[in-house]
Amino acid sequence: MQRAAPQTFDRVLSSMCTEPHPVAREAAERFLATNPGDPATYADIARLEARVVTELGRLAGLDVPPQPAPPEGTSEPDDSQTVDRALTETDLLGGSEGLRDAGAEPHGYVTSGGTEANIQAVRSARERCAVEEANVVVPESAHFSFTKAADLLDVELRSVPTDADHRADLEGVAAAVDEKTVLVVGIAGSTEYGRVDPIPELAAIAHDEGAYCHVDAAWGGFLLPFTDYAWNFAHAGIDSLTIDPHKCGRAAIPAGGLLFRDPEGMDALAVDTPYLESTSQASLTGTRSGAGVASAAAAIEHLWPDGYRREHERADRLAAWFADELRDRDYDVPEVELPIVVADVAPATFDALRDRGWRLSRTGSGFARVVLMPHVTQSVLQPFLADLDDVR
Amino acid sequence: MQRAAPQTFDRVLSSMCTEPHPVAREAAERFLATNPGDPATYADIARLEARVVTELGRLAGLDVPPQPAPPEGTSEPDDSQTVDRALTETDLLGGSEGLRDAGAEPHGYVTSGGTEANIQAVRSARERCAVEEANVVVPESAHFSFTKAADLLDVELRSVPTDADHRADLEGVAAAVDEKTVLVVGIAGSTEYGRVDPIPELAAIAHDEGAYCHVDAAWGGFLLPFTDYAWNFAHAGIDSLTIDPHKCGRAAIPAGGLLFRDPEGMDALAVDTPYLESTSQASLTGTRSGAGVASAAAAIEHLWPDGYRREHERADRLAAWFADELRDRDYDVPEVELPIVVADVAPATFDALRDRGWRLSRTGSGFARVVLMPHVTQSVLQPFLADLDDVR
Numbered sequence: 001m002q003r004a005a006p007q008t009f010d011r012v013l014s015s016m017c018t019e020p021h022p023v024a025r026e027a028a029e030r031f032l033a034t035n036p037g038d039p040a041t042y043a044d045i046a047r048l049e050a051r052v053v054t055e056l057g058r059l060a061g062l063d064v065p066p067q068p069a070p071p072e073g074t075s076e077p078d079d080s081q082t083v084d085r086a087l088t089e090t091d092l093l094g095g096s097e098g099l100r101d102a103g104a105e106p107h108g109y110v111t112s113g114g115t116e117a118n119i120q121a122v123r124s125a126r127e128r129c130a131v132e133e134a135n136v137v138v139p140e141s142a143h144f145s146f147t148k149a150a151d152l153l154d155v156e157l158r159s160v161p162t163d164a165d166h167r168a169d170l171e172g173v174a175a176a177v178d179e180k181t182v183l184v185v186g187i188a189g190s191t192e193y194g195r196v197d198p199i200p201e202l203a204a205i206a207h208d209e210g211a212y213c214h215v216d217a218a219w220g221g222f223l224l225p226f227t228d229y230a231w232n233f234a235h236a237g238i239d240s241l242t243i244d245p246h247k248c249g250r251a252a253i254p255a256g257g258l259l260f261r262d263p264e265g266m267d268a269l270a271v272d273t274p275y276l277e278s279t280s281q282a283s284l285t286g287t288r289s290g291a292g293v294a295s296a297a298a299a300i301e302h303l304w305p306d307g308y309r310r311e312h313e314r315a316d317r318l319a320a321w322f323a324d325e326l327r328d329r330d331y332d333v334p335e336v337e338l339p340i341v342v343a344d345v346a347p348a349t350f351d352a353l354r355d356r357g358w359r360l361s362r363t364g365s366g367f368a369r370v371v372l373m374p375h376v377t378q379s380v381l382q383p384f385l386a387d388l389d390d391v392r
Numbered sequence: 393m394q395r396a397a398p399q400t401f402d403r404v405l406s407s408m409c410t411e412p413h414p415v416a417r418e419a420a421e422r423f424l425a426t427n428p429g430d431p432a433t434y435a436d437i438a439r440l441e442a443r444v445v446t447e448l449g450r451l452a453g454l455d456v457p458p459q460p461a462p463p464e465g466t467s468e469p470d471d472s473q474t475v476d477r478a479l480t481e482t483d484l485l486g487g488s489e490g491l492r493d494a495g496a497e498p499h500g501y502v503t504s505g506g507t508e509a510n511i512q513a514v515r516s517a518r519e520r521c522a523v524e525e526a527n528v529v530v531p532e533s534a535h536f537s538f539t540k541a542a543d544l545l546d547v548e549l550r551s552v553p554t555d556a557d558h559r560a561d562l563e564g565v566a567a568a569v570d571e572k573t574v575l576v577v578g579i580a581g582s583t584e585y586g587r588v589d590p591i592p593e594l595a596a597i598a599h600d601e602g603a604y605c606h607v608d609a610a611w612g613g614f615l616l617p618f619t620d621y622a623w624n625f626a627h628a629g630i631d632s633l634t635i636d637p638h639k640c641g642r643a644a645i646p647a648g649g650l651l652f653r654d655p656e657g658m659d660a661l662a663v664d665t666p667y668l669e670s671t672s673q674a675s676l677t678g679t680r681s682g683a684g685v686a687s688a689a690a691a692i693e694h695l696w697p698d699g700y701r702r703e704h705e706r707a708d709r710l711a712a713w714f715a716d717e718l719r720d721r722d723y724d725v726p727e728v729e730l731p732i733v734v735a736d737v738a739p740a741t742f743d744a745l746r747d748r749g750w751r752l753s754r755t756g757s758g759f760a761r762v763v764l765m766p767h768v769t770q771s772v773l774q775p776f777l778a779d780l781d782d783v784r
């Protein structure tokens with residue numbers, strides 16, 4: 001243990017986490033010994049959590065009334081609105097007091113990560129719909145946390161094949177939904193291909209059948225405000241959303257985020273808490289990490305929106321360059337939307353790269369996958385390409 | 393945020409967490425940016441986790457064959473055996489390599505805390521028994537995480553009143569168990585009164601009906617090795633156990649522990665993990681805290697067994713002194729077993745103490761409750777008693 005040290009991030013191309021931002025690390029270390037799960041004992045971190053939830057809500061459009069669902073087949077977002085939101089929020093987190101106190105009561109909490117957030121979204125929908133033999137409809141691009149949720153919560157998981165471009169297929173989803181459906185899930189930044197599903201249309205399909213709609217923006221949530229995708233509470237009548245500060249938000253692990261449009265979403269999760277001075281608890285876990293919460297607060301305060309925008313632009317440019325480099329080597333590289341690049345690297349080449357220490361992973365269909373997180377720079381990818389040229 | 397700082401532990405009497413040991417804090421900070429949930433990317437922390445699980449298993453008797461269940465009515469443990477185990481393990485974690493590599497494959501993992509561990513124990517039993525309308529039998533002293541588990545997993549929770557001394561009532565438990573029971577739970581160090589249930593007898597009741605037996609030693613697990621209670625895998629035929637490094641183990645949050653006697657316990661929790669190079673995942677969460685894992689490894693290496701034994705002796709003496717001080721003031725103070733002291737402080741007095749900043753909590757029956765964690769010393773309790781004398 002004395003000598004044990006984690007590997008550096010020099011060769012980590014497969015992770016959706018990254019080195020926390022220095023301000024996030026500092027806050028995590030300062031609040032290491034606090035527990036937002038016991039707010040009557042650890043009041044300071046509980047207040048910080050409320051602020052984080054409020055800021056995540058603003059970032060995800062919870063302070064803007066939902067747009068009416070668009071007519072079927074028109075999934076184009078309203079460019080001007082999304083970009084303006086980002087620009088007008090420049091000074092939201094500045095000021096001498098740092099993060100502002102929550103205005104309205106926030107509906108959500110800082111989870112242990114995207115998996116807990118997704119499980120809780122399914123659980124909340126199950127509780128609120130209260131039908132026998134409930135089912136949840138997800139695109140097959142959904143993260144495996146939905147498999148976990150279905151297993152745990154004893155609901156049927158209906159996984160619908162995606163379209164040719166790896167996005168939710170609206171006809172397929174509509175056909176899978178029925179009166180037992182409690183939740184329809186859309187992905188805003190899918191794990192394997194970084195795709196954004198047609199969220200407004202998925203919400204409309206869900207609501208037509210009396211189901212809830214959840215968006216998994218665990219990874220994409222801190223990139224999407226700088227794009228013109230329709231993904232959040234302001235763009236569509238969605239009911240809940242996962243957005244993880246410990247992924248592209250540059251907070252320290254563990255800091256996931258779950259948001260609900262209505263207080264009933266959280267209420268459905270609450271259990272009584274005898275022996276704690278607070279009276280109920282909605283989180284899946286009990287004791288929780290103050291380090292994660294404090295680091296999320298610090299990172300958002302420091303980086304929203306300009307720091308996150310710069311990182312989005314950097315990753316976007318780098319992904320385009322990297323994809324071109326791979327295409328120049330005759331690999332099949334699907335179009336890049338959010339900064340994940342996949343390529344049909346042969347298994348023997350893949351294994352040889354792993355043997356050289358590259359932390360690389362594969363999609364379900366066997367494509368090599370590189371996630372352009374903040375620690376992945378051109379000076380990381382150039383030696384990778386050199387090794388690729390060497391081993392293939 | 394710049395000025396935000398957590399409160400100190402000077403007046404925290406209600407928490408089952410504490411300041412991490414300095415070696416645990418250092419390890420947490422070093423491994424802050426690692427994720428044991430993705431072992432093919434973060435191999436170093438994954439290896440450390442395997443070692444932690446092995447050491448927790450040794451601490452909880454997983455390396456010793458189970459004792460035969462004692463005849464009914466004899467819950468006295470074998471003193472010589474438990475004390476010897478602690479003594480002979482003095483040098484287990486020393487040596488130049490620090491924590492030893494795992495010998496046998498460990499069956500368990502480092503959870504986000506006791507709640508996740510308890511949920512997963514219920515889930516594993518539900519999966520392995522696969523009966524319709526499953527139920528779980530717990531003493532009413534069980535932590536509210538079992539209510540959460542039952543709600544989440546859609547199993548019936550049968551909560552059985554405890555005996556006059558706040559321990560599981562064996563007749564009541566036996567009467568509650570039936571062919572639909574998948575799990576019987578015993579508490580080894582209850583949240584409110586610090587009581588240890590008659591674990592061997594509970595295991596026998598469970599197994600007679602074909603159910604599993606789980607022990608919740610989330611808080612007690614690092615104290616009990618220095619007592620003569622029968623609580624662990626070596627003392628009884630239990631199937632799973634919760635033991636949290638981030639409570640009395642002095643690790644940083646989040647570091648809980650779940651152990652199974654058999655690999656099937658873990659197998660029942662596994663889901664496939666496309667896109668990760670590892671092929672399945674048993675944890676409830678996905679991304680997990682390397683800080684928690686590393687800090688648990690460091691704390692156990694540094695403190696097991698002598699450091700933990702000294703802390704147990706200190707807390708034990710302090711609890712006896714504190715209970716006497718309260719009794720001298722005519723409070724009703726039930727017998728103290730593990731270092732939690734409860735007293736029938738009147739509501740107005742309780743509120744006045746909270747107003748003076750004391751983080752104090754109440755049992756379900758309204759007794760004030762003080763947990764003698766490492767940060768709670770005589771120099772903390774003397775001003776508390778002075779304030780108590782002042783306000784009552």
